[in-house]
Each structure stands twice: as structure tokens, then as C-alpha cells.
Amino acid sequence: MQYVVISRFDANAVARLRGELPPTAFAYIDDAICHQRLPSQADIEAQGVPSGLAGVLAAHLKHLTELRASGKLVSGGPCSGFENAINIFEADSPQQARLLHDADPLARHGYFAIETIYPWQRVF
DSSP, X not given: OEEEEEEEEOHHHHHHHHHHSOHXXXXXXXXXXXXXXXXXXXXXXXXXXXXXXXXXXXXXXXXXXXXXXXXXXXXXXXXXXXXXXXXXXXXXXHHHHHHHHHTSHHHHTTSEEEEEEEEEOOOO
């Protein structure tokens, strides 16, 4: 069964993120993901990101990459403006979808939390 998980970003955490994440670093990470490269913590630090945040971001990207490779993450990403994110998980239950979401390092560090979970049937 697939579940849509809608998360809400914490406004204060996003403000801190924007303050610590140079625009060039965000573009670098986005480009790496688009070209299916997994940036390491050192790669992210080289973009001017502080070590602590670079570690969290690298772990976040690794987590999502592993979920995608396992087939448990169907699709996902932030909505425009970074107020919400949507992830679609392949899971046995809403509780399992919640566990997959909550294992994300950004969730563990308080950047976002689940707002709602819906069972989803793919039609198109």
C-alpha cells in the first residue's frame, strides 16, 4: 500500500537553515540529486555549509537515497516555499510510513514533522 505523508516545516528551523545554507550550496545539492550523485558531508561543507548542518543534510540525502533504492520511497520533496513537504512511501501501514518518515535526520533534528498521512491508490 502507498501512503502520502504531508509534513510541515518548522518556520524557525527553516529560518536557521536559510541563514546557514548559502544559495550556491542549495543549488549544488539540487544539481547532485538531479544527476543521481549523493553528496557527502565533505562535499556539502566545501560549499560553505557549517559542519553540523552539513552532517545532517548528508545523512538526510543518504536516508532518502536508500529508501528510494529499496522501493520504500516512491517520490518526495518539498513544496514551494518550504512550508510543507510531500513523500509517498510504500509501506504496510500508516505506522510504518510514519517510522520511515521519522527516521529522516531532518525530522529527527526538528526541521519538519508529520501533519497528516493518507492511504493513496495510484491511478495514473
